[in-house]
Amino acid sequence: MSQTQTQRTEATRHKILMAAFAEFYKNSFQGGSINQIVEAAGITKGALFHHFAGKQELGYAVLDEIIGPILQDRWLTPLANSQDPITDLKLAFRRYIKADIDTGHFNQGCPLNNLAQEMSPLDEGFHQRIDKLYDSWRKTYAAAFTRGIKAGKVRKSVSPRSVATLVVASQMGIWGTGKSSRSKQLMTQAGDAVCEYLDNLKPRP
Amino acid sequence: MSQTQTQRTEATRHKILMAAFAEFYKNSFQGGSINQIVEAAGITKGALFHHFAGKQELGYAVLDEIIGPILQDRWLTPLANSQDPITDLKLAFRRYIKADIDTGHFNQGCPLNNLAQEMSPLDEGFHQRIDKLYDSWRKTYAAAFTRGIKAGKVRKSVSPRSVATLVVASQMGIWGTGKSSRSKQLMTQAGDAVCEYLDNLKPRP
DNA sequence: TGACATACATACCAACTGGTCTGTATCTTA
DNA sequence: TAAGATACAGACCAGTTGGTATGTATGTCA
Numbered sequence: 369m370s371q372t373q374t375q376r377t378e379a380t381r382h383k384i385l386m387a388a389f390a391e392f393y394k395n396s397f398q399g400g401s402i403n404q405i406v407e408a409a410g411i412t413k414g415a416l417f418h419h420f421a422g423k424q425e426l427g428y429a430v431l432d433e434i435i436g437p438i439l440q441d442r443w444l445t446p447l448a449n450s451q452d453p454i455t456d457l458k459l460a461f462r463r464y465i466k467a468d469i470d471t472g473h474f475n476q477g478c479p480l481n482n483l484a485q486e487m488s489p490l491d492e493g494f495h496q497r498i499d500k501l502y503d504s505w506r507k508t509y510a511a512a513f514t515r516g517i518k519a520g521k522v523r524k525s526v527s528p529r530s531v532a533t534l535v536v537a538s539q540m541g542i543w544g545t546g547k548s549s550r551s552k553q554l555m556t557q558a559g560d561a562v563c564e565y566l567d568n569l570k571p572r573p
Numbered sequence: 574m575s576q577t578q579t580q581r582t583e584a585t586r587h588k589i590l591m592a593a594f595a596e597f598y599k600n601s602f603q604g605g606s607i608n609q610i611v612e613a614a615g616i617t618k619g620a621l622f623h624h625f626a627g628k629q630e631l632g633y634a635v636l637d638e639i640i641g642p643i644l645q646d647r648w649l650t651p652l653a654n655s656q657d658p659i660t661d662l663k664l665a666f667r668r669y670i671k672a673d674i675d676t677g678h679f680n681q682g683c684p685l686n687n688l689a690q691e692m693s694p695l696d697e698g699f700h701q702r703i704d705k706l707y708d709s710w711r712k713t714y715a716a717a718f719t720r721g722i723k724a725g726k727v728r729k730s731v732s733p734r735s736v737a738t739l740v741v742a743s744q745m746g747i748w749g750t751g752k753s754s755r756s757k758q759l760m761t762q763a764g765d766a767v768c769e770y771l772d773n774l775k776p777r778p
Numbered sequence: 779t780g781a782c783a784t785a786c787a788t789a790c791c792a793a794c795t796g797g798t799c800t801g802t803a804t805c806t807t808a
Numbered sequence: 809t810a811a812g813a814t815a816c817a818g819a820c821c822a823g824t825t826g827g828t829a830t831g832t833a834t835g836t837c838a
Contacts, residue, residue: 395695396601396603396691398601398603398604399603399604399695475694476694477690477694481690481749481753482690484749484752484753485682485686485687485690485691485749485752485753486601486604486690486691488752488753488754488755489680489681489682489752489755490600490604495753495755498753499753499754499755502750502753502754503754527766529762530762530763530765530766530769531766533750533759533762533763533766534743534746534763534766534767534770536746536750537743537746537747537749537750537763538739538742538743538746539746540745540746540749540750541739541741541742541743541744541745541746541747541749542742542746544686544689544690544742544745544746544749545707545738545741545742545745547689547690547693547694548686548689548690548693548700548703548704548707549693549704549707549708550693550694550700550704554738557734557735557738558735558738558739558742560735561732561735561736561738561739562739564735565739565770568773
């Protein structure tokens with residue numbers, strides 16, 4: 369059951385990526401230390417710089433290979449074919465707010481938003497990648513609202529794009545509130561308010 | 574018309590604070606450089622460390638003496654005695670979204686939120702100061718909504734605290750969206766959506 | 779006017795930063 | 809099996825970081 373060389377190589381690369389993700393999540397990108405990543409991953413600088421051209425490229429890879437898939441998994445796939453986005457969004461909100469409170473992650477915020485706020489204005493590569501992710505996020509929600517309208521689950525007067533933009537922005541804000549206040553109560557309160565907002569988008573009887 | 578010593582002293586202190594605010598706003602707190610601040614302020618390290626015990630204390634002072642008053646001025650005072658928070662909030666949103674788009678500040682985000690996202694989880698002094706500011710922010714909105722309900726301008730069924738929490742969170746998200754996307758359109762779109770949300774809080778006829 | 783404090787200026791420092799360079803063991807492939 | 813490529817290891821480096829120690833000019837006040 370010994371692994372092949374390619375498997376071992378991929379394993380160290382993955383170790384580095386995971387350690388980098390954790391370090392950047394905890395100490396931000398600029399504040400995060402390469403030495404710390406090396407140590408946490410249990411490898412050496414030689415390995416790190418063999419796999420990634422520099423800190424910048426490592427950051428890009430974390431976005432592409434770790435954060436992107438998480439976003440997909442958490443928020444895009446569940447809404448991808450939804451005919452009733454209000455119900456499904458409320459479900460996802462409740463679920464992941466609870467999850468992040470239980471794990472304690474809520475006071476570290478959203479990994480994507482963290483990088484976005486820190487690096488988007490400073491680095492073009494970050495900006496492009498992050499913008500792309502947020503764009504697909506908004507588009508997924510907007511498409512779901514469009515289907516919801518067609519299915520009679522969402523009021524016709526709502527603008528899918530505007531609402532999608534606001535809902536995504538609200539998520540940034542809710543997770544940001546959790547991070548800066550460290551208050552579970554505030555975070556759930558904000559979550560409840562969003563759910564109420566969403567309910568108000570249903571067709572009036 | 575020569576100034577007194579106290580005036581000159583206060584002037585250099587203020588120069589340092591302004592330069593620090595600009596530097597932290599542009600490059601974040603951890604990313605911001607003391608040397609850069611010294612240079613931008615046109616003073617020396619001796620002066621800086623004479624007035625502030627360290628980078629940390631300088632950051633605290635920026636929060637207390639620069640960012641706090643800006644928050645007060647922009648968002649708290651205008652709502653302090655409002656009997657019609659929906660109208661007044663919509664006004665403020667439209668006004669300052671436009672202002673930050675015109676000045677180009679919109680792609681640097683909100684100074685308070687920037688520091689909050691970066692430093693709240695890392696430093697207790699930052700956390701406390703920031704939390705206090707956000708708390709007064711939410712409380713001001715909540716009180717305005719309470720008065721709005723009494724004045725018949727806001728539907729009775731809304732929870733002032735929940736809505737206030739969400740509105741503040743939305744602001745974090747809207748300015749965050751502007752910063753990470755650099756898109757004026759997205760920012761105004763999100764602003765419009767918030768205004769619609771607020772309108773839906775009016776009493777139904 | 780003399781003593782002392784305040785308000786800086788400047789040279790300096792240890793610690794750490796991201797990054798490079800060279801050496802080498804291991805695997806692949808002709 | 810020889811030759812080359814791959815995948816690291818680890819010492820090393822220049823630059824920058826926040827911070828300090830010392831010196832000095834200028835103000836204040838008894």
